[in-house]
Amino acid sequence: MLREKTIFIKLTKTIFIKLTKIIFTKSTKISKRKISRMVIFALLCSSINFVNNTYAKERSIDESDLSAKAAVLIDGENGRILFGKNEKEKRAMASTTKIMTCIVALENCKANQVVEISSKAASMPKVKMNVIKGEQYYLKDLLYAMMLESYNDVAVAVAESIGGNVENFAKMMNEKAKKIGANNTSFVTPNGLDAKEHYSTAYDMAKIGGYAIKNKSFLEIINTKKYNLTEIKNKRNITVFNKDNFLNLENDAIGIKTGFTCNAGYCFVGAIKNNSRTFVSCVLASGWPPNKGYKWKDTIKLMDYGKDNYEFKNIIEKNKPIMLPVENGIKSEIKCTLDSSLKALVSNEDKINIKTKIDYKLPINVKDKVGSVWVYINNKKVKNIKIISKEKVYKFDFTYCLRKALSYFIL
DSSP states (O other), X not given: OHHHHHHHHHHHHHHHHHHHHHHHOOOOOOOHHHHXXXXXXXXXXXXXXXXOOSSOOOOOOOGGGOOOSEEEEEETTTXXXXXXXXXXXXXXXXXXXXXXXXXXXXXXXXXXXXXXXXXXXXXXXXXXXXXXXTOEEEHHHHHHHHHHHOOHHHHXXXXXXXXXXXXXXXXXXXXXXXXXXOTTOXXXXXXXXXXXXXXXXXHHHHHHHHHHTTSHHHHHHHTOSEEEEEOTTTOOEEEEXXXXXXXXHOTTEEEEEEEEETTTEEEEEEEEEETTEEEEEEEESOOOTTOTTHHHHHXXXXXXXXXXXXXXXXXXXXXXXXXXEOTTBSSSEEEEEESOOEEEEEOTTOOEEEEEEEOOOSSBOTTOEEEEEEEEETTEEEEEEEEEESSOBOBOSHHHHHHHHHHHHHO
């Protein structure tokens, strides 16, 4: 008897729901696979701007064209590799290390913090500002001296002031590197002098450089040609000059940092901004003395390759409206949007693919995540973007149907 009653109730509910659906809604049943295809089609039609590269001169570049043992060119917006030569090979990176030293300092301290020189800082080898134990300087002034002249003693003074000692500051540098995505990097010194377990890759240093140039204070420092500073106690006046010759060789250059040690060879992390396009490069071991100019030649070749072959595109626009079909909802579709955009440097040879995953549970509330969009360029995932609901929708079930039917007959 109980079993027959249960079957009767289920049958009654089913019939009631179907009848109510016919009366009150246009809801349709559609598989999530079909929904995914429809979302992809909508994105292809409305959100993606396909490449029509007005810059393309089809300039090519080969690994053999570069003197550097390791080199890379990346999209400054998202870190995508545009060209690489042993770009993930671990190598010494010399004073390009100071990019991270400067960023950690800018993000953790105030510009007017007073830095007192220790005996350890004063004992650092050339290149040095010849700071003296007990002298005091403002942090801002020391960051200019460190980045423009690449002073080793200043880098240690900055590290000790912020981290308490070099070892603690190195931990801060490594933590920041991981957050940036420089996963094959290990910092031991703040100035880049050769040390065991102090290494990075061309790709990691380019990513760190790309992150750094988004900091306005950092960008202001590395583009300064000349800077005057004064020691606080004894009023010693010092003038520093920018040693980054890339700023003179390339019209679009915005920095960033040179480096050299006997182990690392000549190194350089560079960046340019051209017609809304940001390119970041890194060359490691780009010759040894007397070939000081190899790093500039390598960097210019990389930048020319980028400028001639890649155009900046809004691949997916944030807040672009999408109509998402809903299965078993009181509405057949709801308005949705994407929670972020994707801008990238793209060439005529690049292939853009989109994959979606629709994942929701009814009811859906406003601002709920209802799926994801994955964008691939040349089969490599570039970004994951959330699909966000802009409407509320209830599940079309017995409770809803009963409530709807009662309200209909009562009114």
